[in-house]
Every structure is written in structure tokens, then in C-alpha cells.
Amino acid sequence: MELIRTGKAGTLESSDVLISVRTNPENTVEIKLKSIVEKRFGTHIRELVQHILKEMQVSSAIVDVDDRSALDCVIRARLQTALYRAAGIQKYPWEELQ
């Protein structure tokens, strides 16, 4: 999947996460995480984001994650939505998404 613009999804409400993805001129994946539970779950969230990016075949992106202690399924949904928005894809292949 190739990103063509910035994609955002989510909110800053408690138990949610606001994710913003954009193209990375350096062609790598960079995750900028801010989380109120970073000490406890920071590593886990980074791994999860990396994992989802790999699944979606994204190899070049800057990902801003403003986390308000969202559950994994919420992070996954928000990140996938942000990525589709960034790629300009409006039809979601529901059956392929986990």
C-alpha cells in the first residue's frame, strides 16, 4: 500500500487513539508514540503498529500515535482506517481485514 497524503483517524477521547499517517521522505517506517500508558504498554503498542503496517504492506510512513490507552482492537481499527485514507482508497476490503 502506498500513501499519497496524510490520513487521520480516531479521537483524543479516553480509551481511544488518534492516529495520523503520512509519507516518509526517507522511505522507512517511523513511529512517534505518545501514550498515557507508555511506561507499561509502550513496547507493545509499537510492536502492534509495526505488525499492522507489515500486514498492510506499508514500508514507508511516519505514524503519529496519540494514545489515550486504547485497546489493541481499537488501535488496529484506527490505524487501518488512517492508512486507507492516506492511500486514497475508499472501498474497504472487509473480508481481508482482520
Next chain:
Amino acid sequence: MIFCFALSLGADRVTIEKTMSIYDFEFNSVQLDLFSERRLVENFLSTRQLKLDPDVEYTCVLKTGGKIVGTGSLAGNVLKCIAVDAAYQGETLTNKIVTELELEAYHRGIEHLFLFTKSENRTVFQSLGFGLVASAGTLTAGTPAGGNTSAGAAETAGVVLLEKPEGQIDLWLKEPAASASCRGEGADLATTGPAADSAAPGPSTALVMNCNPFTLGHRYLVEQAALRAARQPSRQGEVPGGLRGDPTPGETPGEEGHVVHLFVVSAERSLFPEDVRFRLVQQGTEDLKNVIVHHGGPYIISGATFPSYFLRDSKEVTTAHARLDLQIFGEKIAPALNIRRRMVGEEPYCPVTAAYNREMQHILPHYGIEVEEIPRLLHGGAAISASKVRELIREEKWEEIEHLVPASTWNYLTSAEATAVIERIRREKRRH
């Protein structure tokens, strides 16, 4: 609806109330052209000692039981006029408001956001993904000599500019730095590329202008800057100043000397559109080989760094904004381009610009930048200024205008392209 569920289970009262308050808020966007709606927001803001700036384009309010408990606005790429009812603090209302504004901006295609706030609120917004562009507090930290600099810092403490995503300023700085090293080396201008990675640029001079439109007064200031810069050695220590013999009057500025960075204010808030202002500056300075024209971009006198330039603010607010703008210049922009001097024309008319120039004399020397104020070029006993030119356009005194602007600007003003702009100048009576 979770609170209903809790109620039926007979959970204890405290929990119910707490849960209820979270689910009871609703968002409304404010119809800004409706006086009655606008006034409700203004009244709410006034209880927090704030006002609704005239340039806001989108305002939302957060209500509970019909009562406003929070509000926030968007003006271009700036989040502003954000306030929350003190009684509801701790309910993360600020998060809700910022989310709402951020998504509204996103739908408008704006991805780079700014936020101007008191420094005591800084951590709240930093936790929401905003990063610091500059703050008053860094003035002392960035001062090498230390010494008696606390006066300026103490007065300005209290205002910070934040941006999202964090660190955009560092990316932006790479652009002007790249073009500077191209020209500075006397290299082929067509080759852009990774010139920015080569040796640090030689010391340079900076000018910041709105040029609304470009006049002979601007031209004179740029010429003075170019001439003085050309007499400086391009690399420190290479040719000691003054040993190159007496500078001949009228000497053509060559590529050997300093470079002059001319920043044209980018904000689209002037009667002449940005692309026209920029083009007229480029055309009017084409012959000056050591002058590089840049877009001022979001960090030099923009709606984010210096909103008072475009709005009528109180003296205190204007001063605070001016200082912040100058601190960004001193702390971030000047080091990237090795700017050692900033030149500015004396300001006899506009009180806001005059105040800005005064602050410049105080602040920039802390960053090792020399400030030089140059008297205005006179014509018929009066200083040439762009506002004078606009006034003459209103009065249709074309024969006088011809003496105040260079040929390139004159050609534009008399072209068909300018008709709409001239029509606007006649219709609207405003400062810029």
C-alpha cells in the same frame, strides 16, 4: 447510554454521576455570521479573559444541559480561542475540543497546525501531540553570554507557540538553507540537490518584508543591504573586513560577499496576493546578485507567529506576539542560515510595525544578530511606503504612483491582471 445501564443495576450514586457527566456533552458548530450565536461564545470567552478573534473561520462549542462549557476555534491553520469552564476541568474537555478542531482542519485539507497558548497550559497540548516551536523561556537558555538578559526573558515568559506534527520547523528550515548554499557558492543555480550538506553557509544578512506592493522604498532597503553585505568577506577570517581597500561608491554587489536573505511574508492577508507580491520582489531585485528571495512561510510574520500584525490587538498582546516571532527567528531560522544581521526600514506610520521593530532591537542581539534600522527613502519630503501607494491607488493619483514604484511594479499595476486587485483596494479600507 452506559449510565442508564449502570442506573438499572443500582450502582452507587457517585459512579452514576461521574459516568453521566462524561456522556452528557454535545458538540455544536457555531454559525459565526449569526450575531446571537457569536455573542454567546464571546460571553463565555470573556469569563476566561479571552475574546473571539475576528479572523476565526470555524468555532465549536461543547454544551451540557444547554449550557456552554467549552469552546475552540480555527483560523486558517491556527487553533485559537480555546477555553473550558473551570468547573468542568478534569473532564478532558480540552481533548474533545482539540480533536474536533483537528478533524475539522483535516477535512479542510489542513494538516499542519499551530496553537498559541500560555506556557502554563503547554504540557496539556504537548500531551495531545503538539510540539514546541519556540517559547519565551528558551531565550535565556539560548543566550551564550548569560549576563543581564533576564529582563527580556522574564517579561515574555508566558507565551508559547506549538505545532503539530512536532518538528515541522526543522524540516522547513532545510529548504531555505539548501537554496542559500547553492547561491552562496556561486554554483550553477540549476543544480539544487544536496548542496545543503556541504560546508556551513557564510555569515549573511536578512530582511523580512510584506511588500504590499513592492516600492522604491523596499528597493532602496534591499540595495543598501546588498551593498553592505557585498563588502563583507564571504567566509569569516578569509578576508579581514576593511583590508580590501575603500569600497567604491556604487560598487556592484558581487557574489564574493555576504548573501542577503529576503523573506517575503507569505500570509494571504494583504490586498495584493502572495504570488504577486513575491513575483514583484523577485523582478524588482533581479539585478542584485547576492540577494535570495524566499517565501516567509509559516514561521515568519504569519497568522501563527504574529497574528497581531493582521488583527487589531492590545499593546500587550502585540508585544508578546512580536517577541515570539523574533525568538523563532533568532533561535531557529538565523542559525540555519547563519544570519548575523537583520536590516529593517524605519517605520514612521504603522504602530504595530514600529512596535515590532522596537522589540527586534531588544531581542535579536541576544542571539548574536546585529539589528540595523535604515531611514526610509524620501520622495517629495515624505517617506515612500506601500500604504502610501495603496492610498494613491484609492485616490487614482497615478502620476504620483509612478515615482514611488520600480518599473516592474508599475508594469504590473497598469496591466489587465491587476484590475481585480485595484478594484479591491478601492473598495476596502484596511491596514494591509
